[in-house]
Amino acid sequence: MPLTKPPLPRLLLNNVSCIRKGQIVLRNINVSVHDGGALVLAGPNGSGKTTFLRMLATFSRPSAGEILWNGHNINSPGVFDQYKAELGWMSLKDAIKEKATVLENVLFWELLEGKYGKSKKAIELMGLGQLMNSKAKFLSMGQRKRLQLARLLAVDRPIWLLDEPSVALDAEGVRLLEYIIAEHRKRGGIAIVATHLPIEMEDAMTLRLPTRFPRRNSLYELMEK
Numbered sequence: 001m002p003l004t005k006p007p008l009p010r011l012l013l014n015n016v017s018c019i020r021k022g023q024i025v026l027r028n029i030n031v032s033v034h035d036g037g038a039l040v041l042a043g044p045n046g047s048g049k050t051t052f053l054r055m056l057a058t059f060s061r062p063s064a065g066e067i068l069w070n071g072h073n074i075n076s077p078g079v080f081d082q083y084k085a086e087l088g089w090m091s092l093k094d095a096i097k098e099k100a101t102v103l104e105n106v107l108f109w110e111l112l113e114g115k116y117g118k119s120k121k122a123i124e125l126m127g128l129g130q131l132m133n134s135k136a137k138f139l140s141m142g143q144r145k146r147l148q149l150a151r152l153l154a155v156d157r158p159i160w161l162l163d164e165p166s167v168a169l170d171a172e173g174v175r176l177l178e179y180i181i182a183e184h185r186k187r188g189g190i191a192i193v194a195t196h197l198p199i200e201m202e203d204a205m206t207l208r209l210p211t212r213f214p215r216r217n218s219l220y221e222l223m224e225k
């Protein structure tokens, strides 16, 4: 019987470490993600979840090891631009234009991507249909988060890197987030999510990063002092 090679993972972190200001933030991370896969980054404050996502987003580079996309280093010339065009990024800095309407905020990015026709549907799906023509500066925190998610949907790139996507969302918003991640994965998309709050994602791998600054005393002991 001929042996078939297993498919390359879409993303592979090969012994990745990250040093910031002389301190090891991430040490020897090995993880692979295939199409349709999901990875949850968990861990206490300061454990390196955002640092991990920022390396995947090419905002910074690993200090050691390599990140491979389709078997190629994401930071190598010729690969970098192609890889970046695959990424949908969402973080606490929401890059929302305050004076533009909700629709303009989504449409701008969709058009920049050379696409058209998904913005209104995405805004409605995220429950902001009534606010389509409202200025973004009038949105609540949770509505801003929903706007970010609508933008992600309209731009429709395959690899989602989400830093605390559920912060400020109400229960319905979290369910919508779970739904759009599940649908994205059904289409072969990847979701990598740093979060403190539980998000339901079927068959997601969890990478739990260790505490970098262990407390000398327990919280209880500190409060007793």
Ligand SMILES: Nc1ncnc2c1ncn2[C@@H]1O[C@H](COP(=O)(O)OP(=O)(O)OP(=O)(O)O)[C@@H](O)[C@H]1O
Residues within 6 Å of the ligand: 020, 021, 025, 043, 044, 045, 046, 047, 048, 049, 050, 051, 052, 212
């Ligand atoms: N550019 C940088 N220069 C120096 N230190 C940095 C830099 N970026 C991150 N760090 C440090 O790396 C550590 C990890 O930070 P990071 O933001 O990745 O943690 P996190 O797990 O996302 O935390 P949180 O749960 O609070 O969001 C922190 O101690 C932070 O101070």
